[in-house]
Amino acid sequence: MKVAAAFAGLSLAATLLASRATYPSPHTFTYPNEITSNAAVRAQFASLAIAQSPDWPRLSPRANSNSFEEWRFAAVNAHNPNETITISFFIAGNESTSTTLPGDVVKSNFVLLSYRLANGDGDSVLLSAATTGEEAGAVVITAQDRCSHGVAGEWKGIRASFASSLEDEGTPTSEFTVQVEAAGYGISGTLSLKTTTPPFLPGCSTDNVFKPNQTLRASPHLGWAVALPDANVTANFMFASSSPSPSGRVLDFTGIGYHDHSWSDVPFQQHIHTKYIGSARLGPYSVVWHSTTDHEGNTYNSAYIAKNGKVLHVKCDSSDNVGQRSELNAVLTIESDSLHTTVRFAMDDGSVSTIVVEKSNQNWPALYTQYTGNAYGSFGGMQYKGASLFNEYHTLAGTGTTAGGGSVEKIFGEGIFPGMQTILSS
Numbered sequence: 001m002k003v004a005a006a007f008a009g010l011s012l013a014a015t016l017l018a019s020r021a022t023y024p025s026p027h028t029f030t031y032p033n034e035i036t037s038n039a040a041v042r043a044q045f046a047s048l049a050i051a052q053s054p055d056w057p058r059l060s061p062r063a064n065s066n067s068f069e070e071w072r073f074a075a076v077n078a079h080n081p082n083e084t085i086t087i088s089f090f091i092a093g094n095e096s097t098s099t100t101l102p103g104d105v106v107k108s109n110f111v112l113l114s115y116r117l118a119n120g121d122g123d124s125v126l127l128s129a130a131t132t133g134e135e136a137g138a139v140v141i142t143a144q145d146r147c148s149h150g151v152a153g154e155w156k157g158i159r160a161s162f163a164s165s166l167e168d169e170g171t172p173t174s175e176f177t178v179q180v181e182a183a184g185y186g187i188s189g190t191l192s193l194k195t196t197t198p199p200f201l202p203g204c205s206t207d208n209v210f211k212p213n214q215t216l217r218a219s220p221h222l223g224w225a226v227a228l229p230d231a232n233v234t235a236n237f238m239f240a241s242s243s244p245s246p247s248g249r250v251l252d253f254t255g256i257g258y259h260d261h262s263w264s265d266v267p268f269q270q271h272i273h274t275k276y277i278g279s280a281r282l283g284p285y286s287v288v289w290h291s292t293t294d295h296e297g298n299t300y301n302s303a304y305i306a307k308n309g310k311v312l313h314v315k316c317d318s319s320d321n322v323g324q325r326s327e328l329n330a331v332l333t334i335e336s337d338s339l340h341t342t343v344r345f346a347m348d349d350g351s352v353s354t355i356v357v358e359k360s361n362q363n364w365p366a367l368y369t370q371y372t373g374n375a376y377g378s379f380g381g382m383q384y385k386g387a388s389l390f391n392e393y394h395t396l397a398g399t400g401t402t403a404g405g406g407s408v409e410k411i412f413g414e415g416i417f418p419g420m421q422t423i424l425s426s
């Protein structure tokens with residue numbers, strides 16, 4: 001239960017005080033916008049004795065040029081997949097994530113924001129901050145012990161942040177608010193996400209609450225925790241006036257969303273050969289799929305299907321058996337071409353549930369291409385239509401036919417707003 005929403009009226013203040021008194025004081029992690037060491041980092045790939053939020057920082061001492069940590073929030077209008085926004089908060093080197101970024105702009109703390117309007121206009125923007133001075137871009141993350149007690153992250157300088165609701169112990173985080181007030185980039189707005197299904201861990205935890213000592217490993221070097229496999233979202237953003245659109249742009253929709261946290265103790269491109277990850281809502285079904293193949297040819301899969309807000313099916317490779325190849329087709333199979341991706345889930349009763357997602361809208365260029373699109377699914381013989389948010393990564397830009405088009409050029413340099421780096425021209 002969300003504490004602040006539990007009671008109304010006069011009892012609210014007293015209730016808040018009483019509830020807050022039971023919360024331990026938060027831990028504060030501060031990461032200056034500067035990488036001073038590229039020594040190997042320690043990554044946490046299992047939950048500890050005290051269960052922590054899926055969003056708890058997992059790299060120590062911190063992400064550097066040989067590692068990365070990302071908190072991703074994404075939303076799409078279920079009735080028009082053109083309307084979408086994704087905001088990814090990073091602590092990473094300029095070459096340690098899936099997207100190689102200009103080293104003179106990225107010091108370590110940055111945000112990648114991509115959006116598209118109903119009419120197809122949009123942009124993909126790298127938000128960064130200075131290392132020193134008033135606009136210094138430290139990241140400050142506050143996190144409370146016990147898994148449901150909330151995590152907040154502030155990317156200072158950029159003026160972008162996310163925060164989860166505080167919950168009673170034993171209740172997973174139910175709401176997140178993402179705020180961007182990046183005046184220098186002409187971007188302001190709020191994304192609100194409210195969960196509709198339980199969280200998901202790569203070790204296939206189906207518990208509402210993250211227990212101690214569960215794997216957080218989606219593949220040998222990749223940690224992953226999905227606080228919001230499916231969410232109801234409201235997006236309200238303003239993109240200030242600019243030459244292609246003198247009156248400015250407004251993005252304002254309700255729809256479906258997704259939020260996860262991932263981290264790695266090696267550079268993304270060094271570990272990962274191909275990666276498919278996505279979520280969809282089709283009628284009563286909420287679906288998440290993940291499949292990573294490393295450079296040694298080992299594939300690691302995870303599948304999650306919830307129905308009417310309750311977990312129906314989860315299946316995962318035991319990725320703690322590092323180096324052990326996935327049993328072929330045991331969890332799911334993926335086929336991808338330039339227009340669609342088909343995911344076939346191997347259900348426990350031997351049947352197959354299939355979803356096909358359309359690459360209607362490409363939001364972010366290769367290599368880690370981001371799509372939204374209509375979704376079509378077949379569950380137990382019934383057909384459903386819905387919408388999907390998904391990403392596909394292929395090592396070589398030349399595999400554009402399967403990645404969904406290697407034709408988009410990366411364009412670095414001055415964007416449409418002063419100081420903005422436009423990565424995908426639209």
Ligand SMILES: *[C@@H]1O[C@H](CO)[C@@H](O)[C@H](O)[C@H]1NC(C)=O
Nearest residue numbers: 093094095100101102103104
């Ligand atoms: C990343 O940063 C390093 C160190 O500043 C630099 O040598 C390298 O050229 C940068 N890479 C890109 C793609 O800008």
Ligand SMILES: *[C@@H]1O[C@H](CO)[C@@H](O)[C@H](O)[C@H]1NC(C)=O
Nearest residue numbers: 079080081082118119120121
């Ligand atoms: C989505 O955007 C494209 C342009 O990229 C446009 O042709 C199409 O009509 C839009 N779809 C909807 C449903 O508005």
Ligand SMILES: *[C@@H]1O[C@H](CO)[C@@H](O)[C@H](O)[C@H]1NC(C)=O
Nearest residue numbers: 194195196197231232233309
């Ligand atoms: C999410 O939105 C759907 C459709 O609007 C609604 O039926 C459902 O009750 C909402 N769920 C929550 C948890 O707010």
Ligand SMILES: *[C@@H]1O[C@H](CO)[C@@H](O)[C@H](O)[C@H]1NC(C)=O
Nearest residue numbers: 046048049212213214215320
């Ligand atoms: C954690 O799980 C691993 C693998 O299942 C097991 O070997 C280990 O003993 C467990 N540790 C604790 C503290 O329970």
